[in-house]
Amino acid sequence: MGVVRLGYIHVRVTDIEEAKKHYCQTVGFRLVKDEGKRVFLKGWDEWEHHSVVLEEGGIGVIKLGYKVAKADDLEVIEAKAKTFGVAMERMSAGDNLETADGLRITLPSTHTIELYHNMTVTGSDVGRINPDVFPRDLVGIGAPRIDHALLGCDNVNETEKFLIDVFDFYQVERLVPDLEHQDVSLATWLSSGNRGHDLALIQGEGYSGKLHHFAFQLQEWSDILHAGQIMSMDDVPIEMGPTQHGITRGKTIYYYDPSGNRNEVFADGYTAQRDRPTIIWTADHLAKGINYVNRTLAEAFTTVLT
Template sequence: MSVMRLGFVHIRVTDLEEARNHYSNTMGMKVVHEEPGKLWLKCWDEYDHHSLVLEEGGVGLVKLGYKVQTKDDLERYEKRAQQFGCTTGRVSAGENLTVGDGVAISVPSGHRVELYDEIEYVGTDTGALNPDPWPRDGRGIAAHWIDHALVAADDPGLLERFFTEALDFHVAERAITNISHPEVLGSWMACGESPHDIAVIKGPDAKLHHFAFHLEDWNAILRAGDIMSMDDVSVDIGPTRHGITRGTTIYFFDPSGNRNEVFAGLGYRTFPDFPTVNWTEDQLAKGIVYISRELNEAFTTVFT
């Protein structure tokens, strides 16, 4: 049927205890399992066993996991990826904790993407029977869920083609050089109704720009900024609004230097027939930082 959503992000961190403090106490995630050198965490409004894996030993992205609807989807997307020229492999149930069988794909940018159709269901902190709107014991920012990831690619247009042609994503917004010569500089792609489930910008292959946590609204973004100041978190950009996706945002770094984002406001809903919005290179600063229309150097040069 389709790819449904981003399921988990697996990253490396230099110091596991510093990362535990950041993601658990500042972001408000719950540690659901731990082994030597590794932590699994989830947000309060996520029903899967985990959405984030932290692995000690370096920095940057290990892989992204996307959930598909059926086992038939795994075979179908595996064949499509192979036809696109990608290397694929099978992932056995249990290789990823609580996750079923899957397909690993080395996408054209060198990132590892894994597709799977089963993961242990544990439920949200508020439950599914007469639930309250939020948990009373939420910590820190109390992020709802991990929302999307943005990666770098030397050829963003090729990666856009892979996700749309092989995995059935659709392009919500695109950054291009200009209308006359529309070379792709960035692409925001969705597999559901969100403005983006994966995005790519021009940069070094196999690198991560950021992954994002969903918050409820602008007030939650401002409160998150207060908590970041209380916890001495290194802030990159914001609080501000995006032109692209219309979301409100803060970009910041975990203690290892992996960039995070808190993101609120869907901005709009997308569908397979959604007409792609284009931003030209001369207006890209406004597209990313709508209010100030200025980008700091780190935003376009720091990847992990």
């Protein structure tokens, strides 16, 4: 089975109180553990203990946790990763709050990925038995869960090969310079299940180790508009949208959290399949791929990573 999904993301924020207010009141995540300068949050439809960790001091991403289906998967991935010679260590139960042991890997892009197979299940807000379709006390956007992350990378080809060979991701879409160079990835969208992407990479000098954005999952186009309405009420700076991506066909808004980390609300496009031929975007169509409707890109979109 291997990797199942993005389970948690741990990011830096400049002001923990402002961040808490934004992620809880605007995004609608729930505070599950408050350690003062570090807080743990979850969405209403997430059953594990937490999915977002905010830590005061700077901006950017500290690490991402991807859940694997079985404990055995960790050994399989560990063996494969050894052949790549990347930095790797076993992590102990308790290294992460309410999370069992796992594997900590430094990607060729220098990002820290933690693979885990067991986090305490605390249940979703609607429960498991005859659940209602959403909780009555949603706050703000009321995002049900996290979705995916897009990471910066100096060499996309190198890191995507690692993710495909070791994590068993498959490539759903790829941005290439032109049709004569379809083997050169400028950006890549990788999936482990049937989502358009669970992890994506974008190339740029000095981008390794950086975060382009992480996303919250919404269900429908109308949810995206609703999110935009809430953002306007709360003076959240929007970079793009509401619009649709050509790439993944997802519906989207890009915006910034109070520290300047880029976030996205994202509602799925098509169902991805392992045997679906990889979709190719040429660089001259990048604006259409990212912003299908308006076909414009804000200057910051491809230049600012945190």
